[in-house]
Amino acid sequence: MKKILLVGNPNVGKSVLFSKITGINVHCSNYPGTTVEYSCGPSIIGTEEVEVIDVPGSYSLDPTSKAEEVAVEMLAQGDVAINVVDATNLERNLYLTLQLLEWDIPVIVALNIWDETKHRGIEIDVEKLAEALGVPVIPTNARSGFGLDKLVHGISRARNLEMPSLTAHERWPKIGEIIASVQRIHHHHHTFLERLEDVSIHPTGGFFVAAAVLIASFGLVRVIAETLIRYVMDPLFNVVYLPLLSAVSRTLGSGSLLHDILIGKLIGGEIDFIQSFGLLTTGFYVPVGMVLPYVVSFYFLLGLLEDIGYLPRLAILLDGLMHRIGLHGYSVIPTLLGLGCNVPALLATRVLDSKRERFIVATMISIGVPCVSLQAMIVGLLGPHGMRYVALVYLILLLVWLMLGFILKFFTRGMLPTLLMDIPPYRLPYMRTLLIKFRMRTLGFLKEALPVVIIGVAAVNLLYALGVLDGLVRLTSPVVTRLLGLPPEAVLAIVIGFLRKDIGVGMLAPLNMTIKQLVIGSTTLAMFFPCVATFVVLFKELGTLDMVKSIGIMILTALAVGGLLNLVL
Amino acid sequence: MPIALDRMTKGSRGRIVEVVGGRGAVLRLSAQGIVPGATVVKTSELRGGPVLLRVGGTQVAVGRGLARHVLVEVITA
Numbered sequence: 001m002k003k004i005l006l007v008g009n010p011n012v013g014k015s016v017l018f019s020k021i022t023g024i025n026v027h028c029s030n031y032p033g034t035t036v037e038y039s040c041g042p043s044i045i046g047t048e049e050v051e052v053i054d055v056p057g058s059y060s061l062d063p064t065s066k067a068e069e070v071a072v073e074m075l076a077q078g079d080v081a082i083n084v085v086d087a088t089n090l091e092r093n094l095y096l097t098l099q100l101l102e103w104d105i106p107v108i109v110a111l112n113i114w115d116e117t118k119h120r121g122i123e124i125d126v127e128k129l130a131e132a133l134g135v136p137v138i139p140t141n142a143r144s145g146f147g148l149d150k151l152v153h154g155i156s157r158a159r160n161l162e163m164p165s166l167t168a169h170e171r172w173p174k175i176g177e178i179i180a181s182v183q184r185i186h187h188h189h190h191t192f193l194e195r196l197e198d199v200s201i202h203p204t205g206g207f208f209v210a211a212a213v214l215i216a217s218f219g220l221v222r223v224i225a226e227t228l229i230r231y232v233m234d235p236l237f238n239v240v241y242l243p244l245l246s247a248v249s250r251t252l253g254s255g256s257l258l259h260d261i262l263i264g265k266l267i268g269g270e271i272d273f274i275q276s277f278g279l280l281t282t283g284f285y286v287p288v289g290m291v292l293p294y295v296v297s298f299y300f301l302l303g304l305l306e307d308i309g310y311l312p313r314l315a316i317l318l319d320g321l322m323h324r325i326g327l328h329g330y331s332v333i334p335t336l337l338g339l340g341c342n343v344p345a346l347l348a349t350r351v352l353d354s355k356r357e358r359f360i361v362a363t364m365i366s367i368g369v370p371c372v373s374l375q376a377m378i379v380g381l382l383g384p385h386g387m388r389y390v391a392l393v394y395l396i397l398l399l400v401w402l403m404l405g406f407i408l409k410f411f412t413r414g415m416l417p418t419l420l421m422d423i424p425p426y427r428l429p430y431m432r433t434l435l436i437k438f439r440m441r442t443l444g445f446l447k448e449a450l451p452v453v454i455i456g457v458a459a460v461n462l463l464y465a466l467g468v469l470d471g472l473v474r475l476t477s478p479v480v481t482r483l484l485g486l487p488p489e490a491v492l493a494i495v496i497g498f499l500r501k502d503i504g505v506g507m508l509a510p511l512n513m514t515i516k517q518l519v520i521g522s523t524t525l526a527m528f529f530p531c532v533a534t535f536v537v538l539f540k541e542l543g544t545l546d547m548v549k550s551i552g553i554m555i556l557t558a559l560a561v562g563g564l565l566n567l568v569l
Numbered sequence: 570m571p572i573a574l575d576r577m578t579k580g581s582r583g584r585i586v587e588v589v590g591g592r593g594a595v596l597r598l599s600a601q602g603i604v605p606g607a608t609v610v611k612t613s614e615l616r617g618g619p620v621l622l623r624v625g626g627t628q629v630a631v632g633r634g635l636a637r638h639v640l641v642e643v644i645t646a
Contacts, residue, residue: 060600064593091625092602168599172607175625185626201630203615316630320618328632329619418632419619420597 002050008084009093010057011424013112015433017084017142018054045152061099065353080106080158087111088120090183094175102165106158107135110151114139121188129182135159143430193426206317217301224297233289245271261461275510283457287449291373291502298340298372299441307429319419325405328419331361338369342534346541356414363550366530367557368401373502378522381505385515396523400561448533456499485566486521487511497525499532516569524562574620574636577611583641584608590638601629
């Protein structure tokens, strides 16, 4: 099958174009939230079936980052390249175009975001541009679909020029000449979005915007999630699912092994979704009924912020602060992702090019950034005692996160590259790509979480029945009771925390702990050990040695902080 | 007398004369249009953070450390 590559700078509307020419049947998308992963999907051009590949956005073909390395590798395997160019930003985009023309591949240029040129007072002579480049140039507007037919039909006219290779010093002057002859810029009044762009990276105003955006986002995540729980999940579980389970429970008979595994223990003669701890009760309710609503609303908000173009501004704004803890502004993005799920967050550390920074950020995320599942359970467990306790846990985690940064900065060696990025204009999000991304992430969560929870709950019930867990509780109880001041049974929660943190925190619920113990328990659990999915990614991304180091730091931090809290609180 | 990007005053315009640094830094900067001969306007800067430039119609944020490696000749202050 012929491979058609979409090549272009970041933020030029490649994904929108991709979704328009492939339809919804995108089949080999990798885990979202990373720039190195790519999407591909089938399409039909004329009568021919082709595969369209959305190559990671890159500024040049001299690989200076992992994403660009991937782009260059993919280029070698493609048959035609559609160079997607932001018409409102022609000069900078042409650098990649000129490099592409030097490669042994037919090229056609899509002059995307064409309608915006009018608002921004930009006039481009398309014919002259095509002549100057030597390949077809088609103005497109991927969102509205304008020009896409013409683009697709034009693919057969793509030309392979294989121009002699230039250096950067030769390319830019050439671009200057092309721009001078094809583009004219008229004065225009700043649009509302442009004013907003300026404010959000203003040295002081920017921080107010950032605080407002973050507070509003987290508030909205909670409001959406809690609404979903109250009006959708709880009624579904209590009115529809519970009677069904009660029937199953009666049929099996409380106390039988199968009942213990599927339904779990009855609490006061009734099924309790959190405490019963059976496959069909807790194993299904926690991920779907309690956590999924938060996951859904978090990913929706995150997608919105991403597509509007806010995240790079946050990175720029926080760059100075992040430098003090040995990181640069980019690390903000994986860290924010970590508040959803640590797995895509660790994958997203790939945008960081130094090994040292990846290690630091990955360790900091695994310890100090609670995923949304964990947060949902912490809110559920501590919230009834007062939101100030929830705030306390967040504050402790934030402090730990900051201190780890300072400490790791001193104890690790290696280069920390500095930030360099272009600042994309704000764009109104495009619903279709937003929804595709949202669907992928939500399904990703279910696929990843459900089996682990169910296997985990089954394993615990089995081990419990075999008496293995009692032994473990006895063995570790000195550390847990003396150092952390928790009841010995909390060991189980910590062990299960390895499978799923949310389930682990949920297991603290039936232990009748004091609020102090609950704060210590949930903070320790949050830091102690990554959940199994995070563990696997940590291993894959960092390698064995760094993974072991990272986990060592986690255990030490958790014990130290937990012990300290036990003394202080 | 050329000065580094981070020393330029806000709102001034300059022509890049030299990029001092390793191959990686030079390549990254050149993909953003920051090459000798290019004209840039320093639009803003964040304390301890990046320098913001307008180059070839785009805003680019250049981290402090990199900004020190780019030498410009100020055209208009």
